[in-house]
Amino acid sequence: MNGVQQSKAGDLFALSVFLAVAARRSFQAAAIELNVTRSAVSHSVKSFEQRLGVRLFNRTTRSVSLTEAGERLAAKLRPAMSSITEALQEVDDFRASPSGTVRINASDVAIRMILRPILARFRHAYPQVHLDIVTDGRLGDIVAEGFDAGIRLAEAVPQDMIAVRLVDTVRFAAVASPDYLAARGRPTVPQDLYQHDCIRFRFESGAIYRWEFERHGIAETINVDGPLTLTDQILMAEAAIDGIGIAFVPDFLVMDAIDDRRLERVLGEWCPSFPGVCLYYPGRRHVSSGLRALIDTIRGDGGSKSD
The missing domain is CATH 3.40.190.10 (Periplasmic binding protein-like II)
Incomplete structure (x- = not known):
């Protein structure tokens, strides 16, 4: 292997930067991941391209994308860099304490x-x-x-992953403030929610969560409506405390508010438990x-x- 080849193969930082930019399609995101400056990422990519004599990325003011050469190189490098990272982690296990x-x-x-x-x-x-x-x-x-x-x-959890169960079950709670319930009444069955203001949850995919209930083996899925849709369940609980409507969230988020009576449970016998949380x-x-x-x-x- 000549000197140029050794330089190409041995510059692990340049390879790591290249793969981070390839994965994130962003110099800034790669810099954050690698805990370096954006200018360091830009300089590393530019130097790497100059050494190879090939452009690896197409850059505009708004986007970063791989060229065909970049796509091929990234595909070849990913498994190799994964093996190197794993080897270094295995060596690290011999340290006196984790790091x-x-x-x-x-x-x-x-x-x-x-x-x-x-x-x-x-x-x-x-x-x-x-x-x-x-x-x-x-x-x-x-x-x-x-x-x-x-x-x-x-x-x-994706089926091809190893899962470590951390919590056996997670129970959900439908909750509202005492003032809201005094003004609007209490739902007694899930279908009553169609007459109530509900605080909806939107997944980052854009889909709206449909509230899932179950009692005595009977399942009900309610596509609720209301004045507020959020992507943050903490904010949903706070909005319920403020009297905006009924929220449906993991109960551990609202236990303190229930205990001090800022919130009350509704449809308690209908609220299900879901399989627990895994790493x-x-x-x-x-x-x-x-x-x-x-x-x-x-x-x-x-x-x-x-x-």
Whole structure:
């Protein structure tokens, strides 16, 4: 292998930058992922293209896209870089304590329910591990987007992933403020919701969530209507507290408001429990010591450094 070839093969940073830009279609997003400046990303890509003598990206003021040469190179490099990353992670396991960055993709609710309660404890136990947590309502491809793991409801975990059950079940609650119920009355069956102001939830895909109820084996799906549609379930609960209407959210988000009577449950006997929350990761990928430490901490097995 000559000097030029060694330079091309050995510049892991340039390859990492190239693949990050290829995945994100954005210099800025790649810079954030790699924790470097945008100018460093731009310079690295430009130098890499000059060394290869081939343009890898088409750039405009609004978009970045791969050229045909870039597409082919990215397709060849992804598995190779994945193998290199896995090899480095395996070596890292020989360290006295976990270290490195663990990137997690999770919904806002999962972050508040699963991660928020353990963050301080995890930081104290594993000070050399950096958690990079991205709030994302989409069911994205965690492998393609460079995440170590995702956290979602069990029913949403892709079948080709290894899932670690963190919470057995999640129960939903239909809630409204006492003032709203005093003015509008209480629904007694799901169909009554058609006569009420409901606070709807929109997925990031654009679809509106249809409220799902069940009682004695009878399932009801209600396409509610109302004055407000949100993509944030925390805001939905707050809007219900403000008297805007009835919200349908995971009950752990509203337990405090129920306890201090800012909210009241309705249709309690109809509100279902769903399969619990899982952390998931690709089975073919090495599980880093940092990710294992996070899983153990969430499940209550962590809190002290592993042997």
